[in-house]
Amino acid sequence: MAALNVEIGDLKLKNPVMTASGTFGYGIEFADFIDLNRLGGFIVKGTTIHHREGNPYPRMAETPMGMLNAVGLQNKGVDYFIENIYPELIDIDSNAIVNVSGSTIEDYVATAEKCAALKHIPAIELNISCPNVKQGGMAFGTSPKSAAEVVKAVRKVYPKTLIVKLSPNVTDITEIARAAEESGADSVSLINTLLGMAVNAEKRTPILSTITGGMSGAAVKPIALRMVWQVYNAVNIPVVGLGGIMNATDAIEFLLCGATALQIGTANFIDPAVTVKVIDGINEYLDRQGCKDVKEIIGGLRV
Amino acid sequence: MKKFILDLKVLENQRIQSNYALIKLTTHDxxxxxxxxxxxxxxxxxxxxxxxxLRRPISINFVDRQNNELWLLVQLIGDGTRKMGELNAGDNLNLVLPLGNGFTIPTDTAKKVLLVGGGVGTAPMLYLGAEMQKMGIEVDFLLGARSEKDLMQLDEFAKYGNLHITTEDASKGEKGFVTNHSILTSKQFDNSYCCGPKPMMVAVASWASRNGVECEVSLENTMACGIGVCLCCVEKTTEGHICVCKEGPVFNINKLLWQL
Structure with a gap:
């Protein structure tokens, strides 16, 4: 049994496997299927300063080896989270991380400040990459300047581990990653969903109410791997890799491309117990490869 | 109710009409x-x-406790369901279950209940009727279809209640839609339950609402996760957007914002 623990800034994970925001609810929804204490961490649903109803139905389209979603950050707001959900998370022996979203810099700052006061939330993931909201979201994550502004502002009020979630819908993701690093991010996570579209030919209509949506699932893995590799080579902060991880082999590929930790997203919909299988699979791989520590393979791609 | 990821064994896969399959499953052990x-x-x-x-959400057609069987009635409509139609006896099928909330069964067994199903939407009505009969409630089933060849499991339904049928082409039962059936005017009901195409559910909900009959409908908004985490299958309700998979799929019509 190899050592699986990794660090992201001050955040200590018992293994590199976390879950992606928006695919794992608040964790507790999975308690029937897995032992939540086994997870390295879990990122809870995108949380905003105020309640958001999200986009109209239909919000989902299945695509070859993937899916599109257009949820639009539906959530009950950070105060509801603190009062009603946070108390249920504190006894879980894992890292509960809040995905912080917003429409303005002030919103991001206010939400991050409230999360900073929560003793059992050791980190936040700043979502500057949601493709499904008209204002904010991805707009912040598609230029180095606006990314730097929001990260700097949040950094001022958030002393714990700050992970910035990057959008793949950009010309050069390394520019945004560097801007986040220079602005004080402890880590970057990538990729958020890819902007996509699905059409009903018979009806001549878009399938999603918002016409475009965010693509995820197995189909996006090659793009995610490429971007993780590029960002790993461009920054000095740890990279959290996600995008199309369906099994342990996929997860190991991300580690080899430089990811210090991982997030499993859409795969949770298909196998609600996938996370623990990935943890076990990484362990088996390390034993087979004669590695004593997962850190031996992080960025270990032979090129 | 605790949820499971379960491997079940196919006992039987029976083709009904040309595009439906009745799959009977049991546990391996x-x-x-x-x-x-x-x-x-x-x-x-x-x-x-x-x-x-993604996984395919399928309503529970029947649970035979005596023989330890779970029945799924599947409309073979796309690649995934057609593949399910090809399963053979002995094959394994992986399921996440049970999901969502069930229908509200009246505790007063004197209540007059009407169970309405259309097309593959008749599926959950069989199990509902059977459970109600077991509790001593008299059940009336009202099943609608385009034509006689689209009606399924009539022998099974007949075991648990009175059967009323409409077909659009008059090949079986009364001609027309379920809401045209004479039972709606000849008998008074307290509670109604409906699953089928949306226009049918809206019509039944309007009838119920006009006549002061309680009504629950089962929705089938497109889902990804089935457990209330992806927030894709939302329905707009009096409480805002809520997940059909977790808060439903059964809703009292008073909670929905349908134009009745």
């Missing part, structure tokens, strides 16, 4: 099937179907 109630559904993992990425 003779362990009793988990607790489940009428109106709940399962998420089926479809293997060897490259275009089927």
């Amino acid at each position: 003779s362990q009793p099937l988990p607790e489940m109630v009428p109106g709940q559904f399962v998420e089926v993992l479809v293997e060897n179907s490259p275009n089927t990425f």
Whole structure:
């Protein structure tokens, strides 16, 4: 049994496997299927300063080896989270991380400040990459300047581990990653969903109410791997890799491309117990490869 | 109710009409099937179907406790469900179950109940009717279809209640839609339950609402996760957007914002 623990800034994970925001609810929804204490961490649903109803139905389209979603950050707001959900998370022996979203810099700052006061939330993931909201979201994550502004502002009020979630819908993701690093991010996570579209030919209509949506699932893995590799080579902060991880082999590929930790997203919909299988699979791989520590393979791609 | 990821064994896969399959499942190890109630559904993992990425939500058609069987009635409509139609006896099927909430069964057994189903939407009504009969409630089934050949499991339904049928082409029962059936005017009902195409559910909901009859409908908004985490299958309700998979699929019509 190899050592699986990794660090992201001050955040200590018992293994590199976390879950992606928006695919794992608040964790507790999975308690029937897995032992939540086994997870390295879990990122809870995108949380905003105020309640958001999200986009109209239909919000989902299945695509070859993937899916599109257009949820639009539906959530009950950070105060509801603190009062009603946070108390249920504190006894879980894992890292509960809040995905912080917003429409303005002030919103991001206010939400991050409230999360900073929560003793059992050791980190936040700043979502500057949601493709499904008209204002904010991805707009912040598609230029180095606006990314730097929001990260700097949040950094001022958030002393714990700050992970910035990057959008793949950009010309050069390394520019945004560097801007986040220079602005004080402890880590970057990538990729958020890819902007996509699905059409009903018979009806001549878009399938999603918002016409475009965010693509995820197995189909996006090659793009995610490429971007993780590029960002790993461009920054000095740890990279959290996600995008199309369906099994342990996929997860190991991300580690080899430089990811210090991982997030499993859409795969949770298909196998609600996938996370623990990935943890076990990484362990088996390390034993087979004669590695004593997962850190031996992080960025270990032979090129 | 605790949810499980469960491998079940196909006992029988019976083709009904040309495009429906009745799949009977049991446990591999003779362990009793988990607790489940009428109106709940399962998420089926479809293997060897490259275009089927997500699980397929299928309502529970019947649970035969005596023989430890779970029945799924599947409309063979796309790649995933067609693949399910090809399963053979002895094959394994992976399911997440039970999901969602069931229908509200009246505690007063004197209540007059009407169970309305259309097309593959008749599926959950069989289990609901059987459970109600077991509790001593007299059940009336009202089943609608385009034509006689689209009606399924009539022998099964007949075991648990009075059967009323409409077909659009008059090939069986009364001609027209379910809401045209004479039972709606000849008998007074307290509670109604409906599953079928949306226009049919809206018509039944309007009838219920006009006549002061309680009404629950079962929705089938497009789902990804089935457990209330992806927030894709939302329905706009008096409480805002809520997940059909977790808060439903059964809703009292008073909670929906349908124009009745």
